[in-house]
Amino acid sequence: MTKFVRGLLEEWRRLELPLRNARIIVAVSGGADSTALLLALSELVTTKKFAVELLAAHMDHGLRGKVSREDAAWVARLAGQLNHEAVVTRVNIKQRATNAGDNLEQAARRARYDFLAKAARNAGAQMVLTGHTMDDQAETMMLNLLRGSGVEGLAGIEPVRVLDDREGTLLVRPLLNWARHADTEKYCAERGIVPRNDEMNLDEKYSRVRVRRRLLPLMETFNGRVVEALSRTARLLREDSSALSAAADHLLEQATEKTTAENRTNLLNLDAKNKMPLLCVEVLATAAPALRRRALRRWIAQGRGDVRRLELVHLLAVEKLLSGARGGRVIELPGGTRVSRKRGVLEFHAVSPGPTKRAGQGERAVSAALQPDSPAR
Amino acid sequence: MTKFVRGLLEEWRRLELPLRNARIIVAVSGGADSTALLLALSELVTTKKFAVELLAAHMDHGLRGKVSREDAAWVARLAGQLNHEAVVTRVNIKQRATNAGDNLEQAARRARYDFLAKAARNAGAQMVLTGHTMDDQAETMMLNLLRGSGVEGLAGIEPVRVLDDREGTLLVRPLLNWARHADTEKYCAERGIVPRNDEMNLDEKYSRVRVRRRLLPLMETFNGRVVEALSRTARLLREDSSALSAAADHLLEQATEKTTAENRTNLLNLDAKNKMPLLCVEVLATAAPALRRRALRRWIAQGRGDVRRLELVHLLAVEKLLSGARGGRVIELPGGTRVSRKRGVLEFHAVSPGPTKRAGQGERAVSAALQPDSPAR
Numbered sequence: 035m036t037k038f039v040r041g042l043l044e045e046w047r048r049l050e051l052p053l054r055n056a057r058i059i060v061a062v063s064g065g066a067d068s069t070a071l072l073l074a075l076s077e078l079v080t081t082k083k084f085a086v087e088l089l090a091a092h093m094d095h096g097l098r099g100k101v102s103r104e105d106a107a108w109v110a111r112l113a114g115q116l117n118h119e120a121v122v123t124r125v126n127i128k129q130r131a132t133n134a135g136d137n138l139e140q141a142a143r144r145a146r147y148d149f150l151a152k153a154a155r156n157a158g159a160q161m162v163l164t165g166h167t168m169d170d171q172a173e174t175m176m177l178n179l180l181r182g183s184g185v186e187g188l189a190g191i192e193p194v195r196v197l198d199d200r201e202g203t204l205l206v207r208p209l210l211n212w213a214r215h216a217d218t219e220k221y222c223a224e225r226g227i228v229p230r231n232d233e234m235n236l237d238e239k240y241s242r243v244r245v246r247r248r249l250l251p252l253m254e255t256f257n258g259r260v261v262e263a264l265s266r267t268a269r270l271l272r273e274d275s276s277a278l279s280a281a282a283d284h285l286l287e288q289a290t291e292k293t294t295a296e297n298r299t300n301l302l303n304l305d306a307k308n309k310m311p312l313l314c315v316e317v318l319a320t321a322a323p324a325l326r327r328r329a330l331r332r333w334i335a336q337g338r339g340d341v342r343r344l345e346l347v348h349l350l351a352v353e354k355l356l357s358g359a360r361g362g363r364v365i366e367l368p369g370g371t372r373v374s375r376k377r378g379v380l381e382f383h384a385v386s387p388g389p390t391k392r393a394g395q396g397e398r399a400v401s402a403a404l405q406p407d408s409p410a411r
Numbered sequence: 412m413t414k415f416v417r418g419l420l421e422e423w424r425r426l427e428l429p430l431r432n433a434r435i436i437v438a439v440s441g442g443a444d445s446t447a448l449l450l451a452l453s454e455l456v457t458t459k460k461f462a463v464e465l466l467a468a469h470m471d472h473g474l475r476g477k478v479s480r481e482d483a484a485w486v487a488r489l490a491g492q493l494n495h496e497a498v499v500t501r502v503n504i505k506q507r508a509t510n511a512g513d514n515l516e517q518a519a520r521r522a523r524y525d526f527l528a529k530a531a532r533n534a535g536a537q538m539v540l541t542g543h544t545m546d547d548q549a550e551t552m553m554l555n556l557l558r559g560s561g562v563e564g565l566a567g568i569e570p571v572r573v574l575d576d577r578e579g580t581l582l583v584r585p586l587l588n589w590a591r592h593a594d595t596e597k598y599c600a601e602r603g604i605v606p607r608n609d610e611m612n613l614d615e616k617y618s619r620v621r622v623r624r625r626l627l628p629l630m631e632t633f634n635g636r637v638v639e640a641l642s643r644t645a646r647l648l649r650e651d652s653s654a655l656s657a658a659a660d661h662l663l664e665q666a667t668e669k670t671t672a673e674n675r676t677n678l679l680n681l682d683a684k685n686k687m688p689l690l691c692v693e694v695l696a697t698a699a700p701a702l703r704r705r706a707l708r709r710w711i712a713q714g715r716g717d718v719r720r721l722e723l724v725h726l727l728a729v730e731k732l733l734s735g736a737r738g739g740r741v742i743e744l745p746g747g748t749r750v751s752r753k754r755g756v757l758e759f760h761a762v763s764p765g766p767t768k769r770a771g772q773g774e775r776a777v778s779a780a781l782q783p784d785s786p787a788r
Contacts, residue, residue: 145495180633180638184647185562241633250631256557257619263559266723270561274655277701281658318513324654346643 038213038221039074043083045208054085057159059121061150062090062113064105064230068165069112070218072207073225075163076116089113091153091162093146094124097138097234098115105230112227128320139240150205151198162197166207169215172264173245180241185278189271191262211265282328289317289329304398310337311381315375319356326353334367337382343368353381412458415590415598416451420460422585432464434536436498438527439467439490441482445542447595448586450602452540453493466490467540468530470523471501474515474611482607490605498530516617517641527582528575539574543584546592549641557618562655564713565589566648567641576729636741659705666694666706687714689756696733703730711744714759720745732757 035041044054060075062068078084090113094106106122131141150162171190178187197205209218222229236246253260288309313333313409318326327349334352335341344367351365355375364374372383412420414515423430437452439445455461467490471483483499508518525537548567555564574582586595599606615621629635667688690710695703704726711729712718721744728742732752741751749760 115440179644180630180637182634182637184644185651186670188565188644190548193413244633249629249633252626253557256621256626257559260559261556263557266559267556267561267565273699273701274562274651277655277658278651281654281698322650322654324650326652343611381717 035077036221036224038070038217038224039077041212041217042071042208044076044312045212048211049206049208051206051208052086052162053083056086056161057089057157057160058086058151058411059089059091059157059159061146061156061162062092062109063165064092064112064234065232065235066218066222066229067167067170067209067215067229069229069390070213070221071163071165072116072118074111074221076118088118089153089157090118090120091150092120092122093149094122095127095142095145096124097127097142098232101233105232108230119157121157122294123149125149138244147197147205151203153199154203155201159203161204161206163206164210165209165218167189167213167215167218168202168211168261168265169246169250171210171268172250172261173242175264175268176245176249177241180245185271185275188267189275190268190360192272213327214261269363278324278328282332285317285321285325286313286329286332289313310384312379312381315356315378315380318380322354326356333382334371334373337384338367338369338371339373342351344409352380359363366411412454413598413601415447415594415601416454418589418594419448419451419585422589425588426583426585428538428583428585429463430460433463434534436466436468436527436531436534436536436539438523438539438541439469439486440542440609441469441486441489442542442587442608442609442612443595443599444544444590444592444624446606447590447598447602448660449489449493449495449542450604451598453495454654461544465493465495466530466534466536467495467496468527469499470526472504472519472522472749473501474519475609476554478610480533482609498534498535500526502526512772516619524574524582528578528580531575532578534582534681536610538583540583540585542586542595543568544586544590544592544595545588545642545757546627547636548587548645549627549638550619552641552645553622554618555628557622561650565644566652567645574658583597584708588646591612598635614645620687638648655701655705659709662694662698662702663690663709666690666698687759687761689758692733692752692755692757695757700730703733708760710751715744715746715748715759727756 045270058075060068060072062072072088072090075084075086075088079086079088079323090109092106092109092377094102096102101122106124110120110122125145127138127142127145128147131138132139134144153159154162170379175188175190178190181187190212191207193207193210195205197203219229233238235243236247250261257263290313311333313330318329321329330349330352331341331344334344334349338344348365348367352373355363355365355373361375361377364372366372374381376381432458435452437445437449439449447678449467452461452463452465456463456465467486469483469486471479473479479501483501487497487499500525502517502522504519505523507513508515511518511521513521530536531539552565552567555567558564568584568587570584570587572582573784574580596606608769611617612620612739615624627638634640647782667690688710690707695706698706707726708718709723711721711726715721724746729744732740732742732750738752738754743747751758751760
């Protein structure tokens with residue numbers, strides 16, 4: 035067994051992934067990373083280490099004309115040679131990006147994961163694997179750092195996450211924690227396979243490509259193992275993020291329970307109009323800011339259905355409601371929802387508060403949607 | 412009032428620093444940052460915004476011969492012109508570094524803060540201020556990221572911390588959260604003062620200088636306000652770090668209390684030999700890894716008196732003691748201390764366990780001091 039295959043097997047065990055009785059989709063672009071992943075998994079099946087069924091899935095982004103089609107055909111042929119099924123689809127990403135108002139990268143990403151989730155449903159697969167390596171992790175972290183992310187962004191890509199809630203399909207990156215891009219290239223060469231080149235990987239108009247070709251090489255002059263160092267940081271921050279998130283959930287419960295105890299007239303502690311719990315100002319005001327902000331974010335996400343266009347500046351504005359003894363203030367959030375403070379509680383309003391509320395105690399509207407990149411709609 | 416002085420005043424209020432009745436040491440190297448800080452504070456005193464007493468403190472590192480002496484004389488002269496006292500000292504850093512086995516930067520840093528704490532004690536000052544800016548913050552964060560730090564390292568420099576436990580002296584960086592190095596240069600020019608240049612700031616043999624002159628400029632090609640973005644990240648991570656640390660303290664208490672309840676025979680839950688609390692394996696094993704690791708680190712620090720040469724690898728080894736039902740295992744830490752698991756508790760040993768313990772249940776010594784940069788002594 036080569037070093038690469040051994041590495042994959044070790045990580046597989048570490049992640050406690052199934053060794054038998056599973057159908058697994060492998061997302062294969064035809065590049066070295068995903069090709070090496072398919073080849074290595076296939077080797078583990080052939081040598082009877084694994085008793086799982088592999089299916090290769092490829093999405094032709096339709097961005098590079100004839101070359102895109104050749105990539106798709108190449109992946110299908112490789113899968114066939116290895117005795118695995120292949121699912122190939124073609125999507126007009128440019129059209130999708132225009133329709134959704136996304137940039138090309140966002141649109142491609144969204145289309146790809148939609149396709150993979152659908153392929154998993156159709157095949158009855160429990161897992162989808164991608165070939166992301168430590169290099170992708172380092173790039174993602176630096177891109178997030180460059181825009182001033184907090185822990186969640188700096189924690190980078192997760193090795194395992196849920197891809198499809200309804201089906202419980204997992205998205206797994208079994209190379210992320212240990213393999214370098216150079217390792218996947220080497221393993222492809224050992225297997226006598228020449229992976230496909232995507233010339234977009236060389237186009238420096240993309241930030242990710244400049245991070246890969248300019249920033250990380252400069253960082254390597256400081257620490258030759260900086261990619262490994264970043265990977266370690268990502269792992270630590272993932273654990274921190276998960277602990278903070280659990281503590282914030284707990285705080286949200288406490289803030290809700292406290293209100294319930296104090297407002298017994300308020301049945302089940304739900305605001306009759308929008309079924310959103312009221313939050314106790316005192317519990318939030320005395321909590322650690324890092325937990326308070328996360329708890330408020332989660333509560334607002336519940337009320338709005340998502341956190342689209344919700345920026346730090348909005349959370350800071352809602353936090354300001356907690357200071358002082360005075361109620362009767364309102365914060366407007368992007369998309370028309372609002373948060374108000376009334377005596378000792380925070381209240382979420384899915385729609386504009388009605389006239390009874392407006393007759394309140396010197397209510398004052400404070401627009402928090404000030405970020406240039408989050409236009410109010 | 413210039414924009415710079417207004418910025419300082421705003422931050423002063425935000426940090427809730429005293430506007431009157433305080434003696435304050437300002438650490439002045441003679442560079443633009445610390446000179447601008449002294450000039451701006453002096454302006455606030457002259458214009459009666461502040462009623463505090465300022466003292467300039469300068470340490471001559473003795474690294475640059477005649478130039479070092481000239482810097483010291485320049486700072487004393489500037490302080491005199493502004494009607495403030497100056498404390499100047501000269502230290503042989505090279506000698507200190509050799510004696511302590513530190514590198515020059517570490518030795519200079521240590522000597523500087525020792526000197527400032529002493530100057531504060533002698534002057535009866537409540538605060539020591541330094542001129543660190545957002546640029547220093549960005550450099551520190553990147554240096555820590557390059558070596559794979561966790562949240563604590565990425566949170567960078569603290570704007571306020573305790574400098575001297577006994578005296579309660581604070582170390583405050585009132586430029587850190589908002590001022591750029593270019594702002595301090597501009598303000599010095601506005602005041603007609605030409606700050607001193609330290610040519611070590613141009614010497615690219617220092618990683619910090621290369622971060623400043625190579626890495627951050629490249630990062631600015633991605634985001635022109637990357638230094639501000641990093642500063643925001645640092646602030647978020649500081650809050651995260653503080654919430655995690657409080658939660659870890661709570662976990663440590665819980666792990667200790669639980670043991671007390673279960674081992675009532677063990678008076679006050681202290682191991683008679685070394686007065687260190689025993690920790691309940693079950694409480695730690697079911698805790699979030701991010702909190703568990705911090706709790707163990709704190710507990711080990713209590714036992715050893717410090718965390719010198721304690722690396723992540725040691726904590727991981729101690730964590731492994733928690734898995735499975737089996738006790739009777741020992742982890743050796745650098746410096747001769749040990750942690751053992753005995754039934755359902757972790758025990759800290761300041762010295763080698765005596766023969767009664769060695770007669771235990773298949774005890775096995777596992778050396779965790781494997782890091783090349785942490786030689787056992």
